Amino acid sequence: MDQPATKDQKLAFISQGLADIEEAISNHPPETVAVYQQERDAFSGGLAQAKESEWSRAAGLSLSDLTLTTRYLLASAFISAWHAVRGDKARRNQATSPACLLVSAATGLTPEDVLNRFMQYEQVWCTALKPKKRWWFW
Numbered sequence: 001m002d003q004p005a006t007k008d009q010k011l012a013f014i015s016q017g018l019a020d021i022e023e024a025i026s027n028h029p030p031e032t033v034a035v036y037q038q039e040r041d042a043f044s045g046g047l048a049q050a051k052e053s054e055w056s057r058a059a060g061l062s063l064s065d066l067t068l069t070t071r072y073l074l075a076s077a078f079i080s081a082w083h084a085v086r087g088d089k090a091r092r093n094q095a096t097s098p099a100c101l102l103v104s105a106a107t108g109l110t111p112e113d114v115l116n117r118f119m120q121y122e123q124v125w126c127t128a129l130k131p132k133k134r135w136w137f138w
Contacts, residue, residue, distance in 0.1 A: 010106035011065060014072045017102070021075040028082070035128050036078055043074060061107060069103050073118050080118075081125030096122075 005013075025036050044067065061069070076099035083091040100118050104111045 005105075007106060010102070011068060014068060014102060014106055017099075018068065018072045018075055021072075021079060025075065025078060032082075032129070036075075039124070039128060040071065040074055044071065065107075069107060073099060073103055073114070074121050077118050077121035078125045081122045081129055084122065085126055085129045 026033055028036075076095055080092045080095035080099075083089075083095065096115075096118060100111060100114045103109070104114045107114075
């Protein structure tokens with residue numbers, strides 16, 4: 001019988017997934033990449049200053065594990081939002097489920113808690129990715 005993956009193996013899988021997603025994001029138009037990088041860096045900077053969060057207490061995550069899982073969810077939510085803004089619900093859903101399940105499995109957090117956080121991130125990305133309305137006054 002196969003042994004279940006350890007927490008470290010799951011976190012390594014998340015790390016590789018994050019690298020793959022960020023590589024895919026880098027192939028988007030430059031202005032889209034800039035939005036992602038700016039928002040990601042702002043969020044990561046705030047996270048790095050936090051000593052602990054509800055997630056780190058609930059799951060016993062170190063700050064580096066918390067940062068990794070959060071960045072993975074942020075990147076996955078970005079891809080999900082990219083598809084949602086373009087009306088491709090099937091591709092949106094493909095980005096959502098695996099990310100939430102993997103983070104839940106790696107951290108021990110409930111799938112509901114992870115999905116709620118993912119949905120918050122996705123909403124932020126949808127707002128950032130929607131085309132801006134321009135008002136012309138003559």
